[in-house]
Amino acid sequence: MKDSVYFNNKVIVVTGASSGIGLASARHFGKCGAKVVMAARRLETLLELAPSVGPEENVLCVKCDVSSEADCKALIEAAVARFGGIDILVNNAGLSMRAMFKDLDLKVIHSLMDVNFWGTVNCTKYALPYLLERKGQVAGVISIAGYSALPARTGYSASKYAIRGFLDTIRIEHLKDGLNVLVFAPGYTSSNVRNAALTADGSAQGETPLDEDKLMSAEECAAHLAKALRKRRSECILTGLGKATVLAHRLFPRLTDKLTYSFIAKEANSPFK
Numbered sequence: 001m002k003d004s005v006y007f008n009n010k011v012i013v014v015t016g017a018s019s020g021i022g023l024a025s026a027r028h029f030g031k032c033g034a035k036v037v038m039a040a041r042r043l044e045t046l047l048e049l050a051p052s053v054g055p056e057e058n059v060l061c062v063k064c065d066v067s068s069e070a071d072c073k074a075l076i077e078a079a080v081a082r083f084g085g086i087d088i089l090v091n092n093a094g095l096s097m098r099a100m101f102k103d104l105d106l107k108v109i110h111s112l113m114d115v116n117f118w119g120t121v122n123c124t125k126y127a128l129p130y131l132l133e134r135k136g137q138v139a140g141v142i143s144i145a146g147y148s149a150l151p152a153r154t155g156y157s158a159s160k161y162a163i164r165g166f167l168d169t170i171r172i173e174h175l176k177d178g179l180n181v182l183v184f185a186p187g188y189t190s191s192n193v194r195n196a197a198l199t200a201d202g203s204a205q206g207e208t209p210l211d212e213d214k215l216m217s218a219e220e221c222a223a224h225l226a227k228a229l230r231k232r233r234s235e236c237i238l239t240g241l242g243k244a245t246v247l248a249h250r251l252f253p254r255l256t257d258k259l260t261y262s263f264i265a266k267e268a269n270s271p272f273k
């Protein structure tokens, strides 16, 4: 079955739809005829982007800070009020960081857990009854850092491991209810995530240490997400490097620590220097 058949008329809520992977996913679902609920903090940006996602009758933009339980409840209520139910929730909104733990203001880890982990928990909690009604799907966009830790990203790795534990548990709780739970782990993908990443004092990094043009595009990442949802997969790990890292971490954890150290030491402005 093609995406355009599978997603046609499905109601899909995407958090973090104002940029990067979330925006590319919203556009992919919109092209397939889905009814797309775009959520993010920047409502003006969402409203500007909405026409690139689909016709007015198929797109709803909702201002939502996923770290706020009340905002997430209101998001789900708005989606149901407008489209009558929810088939798929994509917990994509996320925030990264880059600083050694020894230098870190702990508010950075609180922020990352609030957005990445609690954002996923909040939205899933309120969407779950509607997803169960339709034997739908919940996805969490984690990261390779949710399988194999990345230095200078303590809060990021911890939040992504936590999302994986949370979603893997929800999957078992609803094994007999027809709910599909997808843990989706992109590798390095071109987006704004590294510019927005928090530094030791909680300010945005404002630059990327990577050559973003050489990374997987957000559009390709979104196409992989759509395929994993269409096939109702429980796990999807992206990029050759990502897959190799997850496998190496399972088989040779101590060697992988050393390789990861060397890899991050070579980054521009490496935190080890």
Ligand SMILES: NC(=O)c1ccc[n+]([C@@H]2O[C@H](COP(=O)([O-])OP(=O)(O)OC[C@H]3O[C@@H](n4cnc5c(N)ncnc54)[C@H](OP(=O)(O)O)[C@@H]3O)[C@@H](O)[C@H]2O)c1
Binding pocket: 015, 016, 017, 018, 019, 020, 021, 022, 039, 040, 041, 042, 043, 045, 064, 065, 066, 067, 092, 093, 094, 095, 096, 115, 141, 142, 143, 144, 185, 186, 187, 188, 189, 190, 191, 192, 193, 194, 196
């Ligand atoms: N790019 C990569 O290399 C990569 C790799 C693995 C995993 N990921 C994950 O992919 C997801 C999407 O990231 P991206 O790479 O597309 O980054 P991005 O371009 O920075 O997009 C992040 C999105 O999250 C939203 N967001 C941030 N804080 C939020 C909050 N408190 N409430 C609601 N929305 C919030 C942002 O919108 P507003 O600012 O408008 O709120 C934006 O739409 C994240 O979970 C990230 O960890 C990315």
